[in-house]
Amino acid sequence: MEVGLLMVFQNFMDRATDHEVYERDIHLASLAEPLGFDTLGAVEHHFFNYAMAPDNMQFLSYMAAKTSRIGLLTGAVILPWNNPLRVVEKMIMLDHLSNGRALFGIGRGLAKREYDRFGISMNEARDRFDESAELILRSLESGVVEGDGAYYKQMRTEVRPRPHATFKDRFYCVAMSSDSVPVCARLGGKMMSFAQKPWEQMAGHFNTYRTMFQDFHGRPAPSPVCVDFMCCDESGDRAEELAREHMANYYLTVMEHYDMAGDHFKNMKGYGDYATNAEILRDTGMADAANGFVDINTWGTPQQILDKLEKRKESLGDFDLTVQVSYGGMSLENAESSMRLFAEKVLPEVRGWRKAA
DSSP: OOEEEEEOOOOGGGOSOHHHHHHHHHHHHHHTTTTTOSEEEEOOBOSSTTOOBSOHHHHHHHHHTTOSSSEEEESOEEGGGSOHHHHHHHHHHHHHHTTSOEEEEEEOOOOHHHHHHHTOOGGGHHHHHHHHHHHHHHHHHHSEEEEESSSOEEEEEEOSSOOSSOOTTSEEEEOOSTTHHHHHHHHTOEEEEEOOSOGGGGHHHHHHHHHHHHHHHSSOOOOOEEEEEEEEOSSHHHHHHHHHHHHHHHHHHHHHHHTTTSSGGGGSTTOHHHHHHHHHHHHHOHHHHHHHHHHHSEEESHHHHHHHHHHHHHHHOSOEEEEEOSOTTOOHHHHHHHHHHHHHHTHHHHHHHHHHO
8 A cells, every 4th residue: 555645735714824834734745755655745726725735736846856755746736727738847847856756646626716716617627627638648748739629729849858757657637526437547547536425435436447447448457545634643532532623624614615515516517426415415414514524534543543444445445545634723733743653653554555465
């Protein structure tokens, strides 16, 4: 099992300055390599304190100079919000600066209020994503960007520097819905799924991806990635107390940022699963939904976390894990303590799972 750290740069309720948030999360990110994590990633979000990460490629270029081993993952570049030519240039440059450690992750985005500010209709998101992904992946291999699609018309342009190496085995794709799984499999991406329901209920989601990947490419799919919020403490009670507070805090910001209980998804192409989930959320109520969200994420003593991951492996098969440690107002002290304990007592055990496989 490979284990990564994902940075979200959340300024919960504006309790700190934005600069203080970056100081906090850059400090935590700088611990990922010495503590033994395999990958360091960053999300892309704009305009709100939910996640202040407008350019994850720029952040990872900064971290490339501070690291020497760890993989650097865009988790993810939201393709409809970005010019494909610029994405190709910046990913190739990141790969040169990191000496081949760049990992290219993509997604299509879910927040209407971000789409609105970019002046892009969410009804175009699926088609924009599909067209952009094909263009970018082709160009990352050839170093030549050329397109004549419905949304992206690009005269033939050779980028410099030229590609450092192939991205074919360094490509990730967020696939949270049934609409996204076939696209991820067809493109040859390593599937990333964020915690959204009990993981055992995701078995079909993961198995569909594996089957489709095998059908498209004639080889087994890479291990999918589960993306969790994590809180680790020697005291199970304290770990639960922190998780119930800060993971629930984060969940409420998710509901606000994405308007997850709204009815706008039902009129948007490619977001059918979210329309269904919005109806369920309205019936369940926010407080119960927040507690349910906490339940499905990764928290507890090191042994409790290992037991939960082992149980998940029984349901899902092999998977990789990416964790987030700074969220929902979690203090730097608590986030760092959790990360260090997890690295000391959980990472060595799950690495043994990888060796056994």
